Amino acid sequence: MKRKLSLLYLIIVMVLVASCNKKEKIESKKEVIAAQVGAAKSLDPQGTNDKRSLEVIVQVYDTLVEVDKNMELKDGLAENWEYITPTKIRFKLKDGIKFHNEEPLKVEDVIFSLNRVKNSKIVGAIGESIESVEKV
Secondary structure, eight states: OHHHHHHHHHHHHHHHHHHHTOOOOOOOOOOOOOOOSSOOSOSOTTTOOOHHHHHHHHHHOOOSEEEOTTSOEEESSEEEEEEEETTEEEEEEOTTOBOTTSOBOOHHHHHHHHHHHHHOTTTHHHHTTOOOOOOO
């Protein structure tokens, strides 16, 4: 009985080893599939504050400044910025920035977006420190 059992184990091991040695051709694909737990409720940055939407929004929209891995501010749409006073900042936009429809980014677009944040019923808390926005 032990001999038959040992022979059965040997056959099973041989089959497993033989199946592991099969070399299958792995095709290289140029696509990435990303999965997430839920769907975004909205792609409007001022229209939602849920986690799933924000995960998508940060991949779609650019910001004036970005934060690097060391938590340092770096340029985004703004090529530089300076503090005029502790509560007043002047941003200089990069040249050549275009929307998806090839329209150039203008100062008025940034003013519109910042005022929209300030007046949003959903994300207004983020913009409540904005007193005013003006073109220089």
